[in-house]
Amino acid sequence: MPELPEVETIRQRLIKGFEQSPSILNQRVRSCQLLWSGSLATPNPQTFLSFMPGQEILAVNRRAKFLYFSLSDAYLVVHLRMSGDLYLEKQTETAPYRNPDHDRFWMDFDSGWRLVFNDMRKFGRVWLLNDTSKLFSKLGPEPFDEKLTAEVFYGMLRERSRQLKPLLLDQHFIAGIGNIYSDEALHKAGLHPTRVSSSLNGDEAKKLLDSIRFVLSKGIDQKGASIDWVYRGGDFQNYFQVYQQEGNPCPRCGHPIEKIKVAQRGTHFCPVCQRRSS
Template sequence: MPELPEVETIVRALQNGGRGSPPLIGRVLQGAELRWQRSLAAPQPDAFLEKIRLQPVKAVARRGKFILIHLNQATLLIHLRMSGDLRLEPAADETGSPVPPAAHDRVIFHLTDGWRLAFNDPRKFGRVWLADDPQAVLNGLGPEPLDESLTAEEFHRRLSRFQRQLKPLLLDQSFIAGLGNIYTDEALHLAGLHPLTPSHLLSSEDAARLLNAIRTVLQEGIRRNGASIDWVYRGGSFQNHFRAYGRSGQPCPECGTPIARRIIGQRSTHFCPACQPLKVAPAGGNSSTS
C-alpha cells in the first residue's frame, strides 16, 4: 500500500492536475531539499542536487508501483513503498508567508511558479532515484497487468513455469508488476481461486479468468481513485467495495460464507473457503479440488 491503482491515481493527478493541484508537467525543478538523506537511493546527494537543478518536467508516468518523472536529461523514480505519498502544493500561503513542511516530508522539490512537490513518508521505506536510464532501476519488473500485450495464453504459460502458491507469486513484482496485498486478494476472490493453489495446476480457463479478474479489480480501483484504508493514502473509495480484503468473518458477497483470514507468505490473506476451493494435484498427477 499504495498499490497500482493508488500510484496510477497520483500519476494522473500530476499529469493533468487534480487532488487540488495543477499539473506538474511543464514546471521546472529549481532545486531540492533532502530532509532525510536515506530516502535518496541514488546518486550521491551532491550529484543529485546538482543534476536536478533547473530541469524541466517533460512527462509523468507509472511502471508497476514506481512513479516516473521524466526530466530533460534524466528521470526521477519514486517508490512509495508502505507509507509514501506525493503532494504538489503551494510553497507559500495567501499572505506570501512560507508554508512549513509537513511532518514526515522527506524530500521537497522546489518548483517554478511558487509550487513544490513533497515526498512524504512516515515509515521511511520509500525511495527516490535519479537515473539517466530508468531501466537501470526498473530492470527485473514483470509485465504490466493492464498491458494488452499480456495475453491470457502468455499469462497461462508464465503461471505454468512455476510451482508456487498463487498469492506469493502474484505479489512477486518480477512475475507481474503492480499488485499488492489488497488487489491480489480481491482478484483471487473474483476469480474463485484459492490463494494457496499451486500456479502450475491452473488450467488455461483458470488463467484467463484470473487475468480478467486482476484487470477488473485494478480498473475498478483506478476508477474509484484507489483505496483509503488508513492514514497512508488520501481520497480513494475502493475500500467501500471490497469483496474479501479486510472482511474477515463477514459474509462472502457471493455465497454468504464467512470470509476467512490466514497468514500466507507473512501477509494477511482474505478469501472465501466455499467460493475459492483449494486445487491440489492427486497421486495420478491431474489437478482436483479439496
C-alpha cells in the same frame, strides 16, 4: 499502501492537476530539499541537489508501482512502498491531511508550487538516473499489456509451481499488484490463495487474468483505496469483497471471510468460493 491503481491515480492527478493544483508538466525546478537522506537511493545528496535546479518535468509515467518523471537531462524515479505519497502544493502552505514531520524530500518550482514526498515509514525511495532500464529490467509484465494474453499468462503460471498469492505479489512475475488487489483478484476468480500455479487449467488462468484486470480497473475508477492513515481521496475500500473483511459474510455466498497467513502475508479469502481444488 499504494499499489498500481493508487500510483496511477497519483500520476493522473500530477499530469492533469488536482483540486487547486496545476499540472506538474513543464514545471521548472528552482531548488530541492532532502529532509531525510535515507529516501535517496542514488546518487549521493550533494550530486543530487546540485543537479536538480533548472530541470523541467517533461513527462510523468508509471512502471509497476514506480512513478518516473522525465526531466530535461535525467529521470527521477519514485517508489512509494508502504506509506509514501506525493503532493503538489503551494510552497507557503501545508495540506491539512498530511503530517509535515514525515516530509522526506521536496522540490520547489519557479511557479511557487512544491512537490512533496511524504513517507511516514521511510520505506519509499527516490532515484535520479540517466537510464531506467536497469532498475526496471527484472519486472514482470504490466497487467494491462496487450501482449499479456490469456495464453501467455497460462504459460507463465504453468512454468512455475508456486502458490498463487505470493506469485501475484512477486513483481518479477507480474508488476503492480499488492496485498489488496491480489486478495480481491483471487476471490473474484474463485481461486484459493495457496493453490499451486502449475495446477491451473487454461480456463482458470484466463479467469485469473480477467479478475486481475477487473479489480485493478475498478481500483483506478475509484481513484484507489484509502486505508489506514495513508493516502487520501479514493474510495475503493468501500468495494472490498474480502480484504480486511475477516468475519464478514462473503458477498457471493455469505460464508464468513477468513484471514490466514500465506508467505508471511495477511491473506483474506472465502473458504467456500475459493476451494483449494476445484
